Amino acid sequence: xxxxTILLVEDNPNDEALTLRALxxxxxxxxxxxxxxxxxxxxxxxxxxxQEGRKPAGNPEVVLLDLKxxxxxxxxxxxxLRADDRTKLLPVVLLTSxxxxxxxxxxxxxxxxxxxxxxxxxxxxxxxxxxLGLYWLVLNQRPPDSK
Amino acid sequence: MRLLSESLHDFAEATSDYPRLLSVIARRVAEIIGDxxxxxxxxxxxxxxxxxAYHDRDPEVARQYAALFERPLAIRDPTLAREAMQSGKPICxxxxxxxxxRDRTTAESYELHRRIGAHGVLVVPLRVRNEPVGSISIVxxxxxxxxxxxxxxEVASNLANHAALAISNSRLLHRAQREIDRRVQAEAALFxxxxxxxxxxxxxxxxxxxxxxxxxxxxxxxxxxAATLAFTRFNRAGEELLGIERxxxxxxxxxxxxxxxxxxxxxxxDRETLASGTMLDIPEEPIQTARGTRWLHTKKVPILDGEGxxxxxxxxxxxxxxxxxxxxxxxxxxEATEAANxxxxxxxxxxxHDLRSPLRAIDGFSQALLEDYGAKLDGEGHSYxxxxxxxxxxxxxxIDDLLTLSxxxxxxxxxxxxELSDLARAIIAQLExxxxxxxxxxxIGNGLRVSGDSGLLHILLENLLGNAWKFTSKRxxxxxxxxxxxxxxxxxxxxxxxxxxxxxxxxxxxxxxxxRLHHVSEFEGTGIGLATVQRIVKRHGGRIWAEGGIDRGAxxxxxxxxxxxxx
Numbered sequence: 001x002x003x004x005t006i007l008l009v010e011d012n013p014n015d016e017a018l019t020l021r022a023l024x025x026x027x028x029x030x031x032x033x034x035x036x037x038x039x040x041x042x043x044x045x046x047x048x049x050x051q052e053g054r055k056p057a058g059n060p061e062v063v064l065l066d067l068k069x070x071x072x073x074x075x076x077x078x079x080x081l082r083a084d085d086r087t088k089l090l091p092v093v094l095l096t097s098x099x100x101x102x103x104x105x106x107x108x109x110x111x112x113x114x115x116x117x118x119x120x121x122x123x124x125x126x127x128x129x130x131x132l133g134l135y136w137l138v139l140n141q142r143p144p145d146s147k
Numbered sequence: 148m149r150l151l152s153e154s155l156h157d158f159a160e161a162t163s164d165y166p167r168l169l170s171v172i173a174r175r176v177a178e179i180i181g182d183x184x185x186x187x188x189x190x191x192x193x194x195x196x197x198x199x200a201y202h203d204r205d206p207e208v209a210r211q212y213a214a215l216f217e218r219p220l221a222i223r224d225p226t227l228a229r230e231a232m233q234s235g236k237p238i239c240x241x242x243x244x245x246x247x248x249r250d251r252t253t254a255e256s257y258e259l260h261r262r263i264g265a266h267g268v269l270v271v272p273l274r275v276r277n278e279p280v281g282s283i284s285i286v287x288x289x290x291x292x293x294x295x296x297x298x299x300x301e302v303a304s305n306l307a308n309h310a311a312l313a314i315s316n317s318r319l320l321h322r323a324q325r326e327i328d329r330r331v332q333a334e335a336a337l338f339x340x341x342x343x344x345x346x347x348x349x350x351x352x353x354x355x356x357x358x359x360x361x362x363x364x365x366x367x368x369x370x371x372x373a374a375t376l377a378f379t380r381f382n383r384a385g386e387e388l389l390g391i392e393r394x395x396x397x398x399x400x401x402x403x404x405x406x407x408x409x410x411x412x413x414x415x416x417d418r419e420t421l422a423s424g425t426m427l428d429i430p431e432e433p434i435q436t437a438r439g440t441r442w443l444h445t446k447k448v449p450i451l452d453g454e455g456x457x458x459x460x461x462x463x464x465x466x467x468x469x470x471x472x473x474x475x476x477x478x479x480x481x482e483a484t485e486a487a488n489x490x491x492x493x494x495x496x497x498x499x500h501d502l503r504s505p506l507r508a509i510d511g512f513s514q515a516l517l518e519d520y521g522a523k524l525d526g527e528g529h530s531y532x533x534x535x536x537x538x539x540x541x542x543x544x545x546i547d548d549l550l551t552l553s554x555x556x557x558x559x560x561x562x563x564x565x566e567l568s569d570l571a572r573a574i575i576a577q578l579e580x581x582x583x584x585x586x587x588x589x590x591i592g593n594g595l596r597v598s599g600d601s602g603l604l605h606i607l608l609e610n611l612l613g614n615a616w617k618f619t620s621k622r623x624x625x626x627x628x629x630x631x632x633x634x635x636x637x638x639x640x641x642x643x644x645x646x647x648x649x650x651x652x653x654x655x656x657x658x659x660x661x662x663r664l665h666h667v668s669e670f671e672g673t674g675i676g677l678a679t680v681q682r683i684v685k686r687h688g689g690r691i692w693a694e695g696g697i698d699r700g701a702x703x704x705x706x707x708x709x710x711x712x713x714x
Contacts, residue, residue, distance in 0.1 A: 015509035021515060025583075097500045097507075099550075117381050120503055120543035121510040 004061040026130035039074025089143040158313040165321040173200035189280035195219040232279035275315040389439025548675035567595035592630040618646035645700035
């Protein structure tokens with residue numbers, strides 16, 4: 001996949017808008033696909049349902065995953081990704097409001113690559129997104145495509 | 148004559164021993180005259196004749212005579228002894244016609260004499276001061292023996308006189324002895340009675356003592372007979388508990404007072420206790436009383452005799468009804484608390500998630516407004532939007548601090564060794580990284596090692612050192628120290644600064660939630676930090692207090708329990 005897509009899984013339109021703004025302000029110009037609940041995210045990642053035969057095909061560069069989601073929650077999405085050969089090595093960053101120990105532990109236990117708490121201060125949020133982009137889209141060597 | 152004088156000598160010697168004297172007389176007379184000699188004596192009331200001594204060369208014959216006189220003869224029975232005593236003269240039948248003899252003696256006597264073939268009888272009366280006291284009877288039956296003659300009568304009378312005198316003396320002596328014995332015995336009996344009376348008094352005293360103890364024990368005490376399981380002892384606490392007077396209860400069993408199934412249970416436990424020979428503990432048993440169902444914690448103990456056999460069953464029952472319902476209430480309260488805690492947990496979770504997200508929108512879109520439409524706003528417009536952002540961020544801090552406070556209260560404690568010095572250095576390094584321009588002298592004591600939960604202790608130091616850092620921010624050359632001193636033999640840790648300090652008059656309010664002693668314009672903060680610190684210290688079994696003065700700095704002292712155990 002030539003274009004390094006970012007999949008943002010976020011149900012809150014405000015957070016979606018702010019995240020997109022933060023990406024833009026951080027000069028991250030990669031295409032962003034937004035899934036608004038866990039089921040949509042899984043359909044996209046496994047190219048099924050409405051996303052069957054989607055173009056472009058293939059895995060995104062990184063998934064920014066919220067934990068609290070309608071239908072299928074973030075941890076369940078993560079579990080299914082790690083259970084599937086196609087997505088088990090896909091970088092997943094949990095981007096959430098929660099700093100409850102149990103969420104952190106369960107997130108890492110299910111194989112999250114990072115856990116980032118969304119700060120309230122927008123400037124800090126932009127900083128965080130900038131660092132995420134720098135790390136996952138520039139520095140990090142993605143695993144070889146399993147296809 | 149030699150035999151005779153020897154006999155008299157023997158009589159004199161035997162005087163002090165009355166029974167022996169009589170047998171000496173019988174033996175001597177039998178030897179001298181022969182064959183059989185019987186000594187009969189008049190009873191004290193003179194109504195009967197008693198055989199007292201018998202002799203014959205052949206012990207079997209002597210025994211037969213003894214058997215004949217086993218029962219005393221009534222004085223009115225026809226006997227030669229009576230005839231001789233009445234007449235005061237010897238009766239001698241030299242050639243006995245056994246059939247004529249029949250009328251002058253008892254049937255048994257006749258029978259014995261006929262059987263052994265008696266052929267001569269001589270009876271001499273024993274008289275003392277002209278009063279008859281008995282007789283000496285001589286029977287000849289051996290075929291080779293010559294018939295009785297005048298000399299035999301003479302010798303027998305002579306012996307009888309001496310024997311009577313000896314008997315009389317001996318009797319007096321014997322009576323005196325008996326009197327002495329009687330008096331000694333009476334005295335001994337008196338002494339024994341006194342001893343018994345004293346022992347009974349002791350037992351009664353011990354019993355009263357025991358009764359007083361049993362009576363005043365606040366638990367029901369009862370004693371049952373091991374064989375019948377009937378009540379034999381019962382105390383006042385028991386009367387009050389069951390509403391049954393002891394007079395009604397004693398001598399009766401459980402079946403008389405309690406429903407059959409309940410009585411059966413009590414009895415079965417009694418039997419178990421008696422069979423095992425050891426104490427039985429019944430932690431909970433219901434009992435029907437005048438006040439309704441009560442619950443008892445009962446101990447049953449077998450009381451054994453010297454051979455280890457149970458004689459009584461002792462029971463002690465504590466009324467645990469109130470305690471039991473209090474425990475049940477406590478359990479319900481605990482369950483309610485746990486449910487409330489779960490609810491709180493869910494609440495905290497949603498606060499963390501849901502309240503922060505609108506704040507993020509408020510802050511983010513305010514910033515977007517500033518960036519994208521800043522040109523269209525004047526200075527006041529900019530300042531308002533900055534206030535909106537600052538408020539949103541302050542509220543986020545409040546939420547975070549409240550969540551920390553709630554987590555500190557709910558979190559499970561881990562007991563581990565924690566190096567406070569290392570924690571403090573890491574916290575200070577972070578504070579310095581946020582404000583590299585500040586000049587602060589930091590002193591951290593070495594090797595401050597405690598037992599506790601490292602996560603909670605980190606929050607504790609973060610707050611105390613953070614406060615010190617914050618309240619010294621207006622000082623050019625600030626000092627902050629973490630150390631330890633001793634007080635009452637225990638370790639007291641302290642965090643000291645030379646910052647803004649506080650008025651000791653308000654020291655009591657320092658640790659309350661949302662209590663602030665400074666204006667937000669002076670020093671920012673949420674007023675939750677010290678409340679969190681206090682909860683952490685309390686959860687570590689310690690104490691916290693503060694000393695300070697306005698512009699003279701503040702010192703926070705805290706103690707921690709020596710060993711924090713994980714629950």
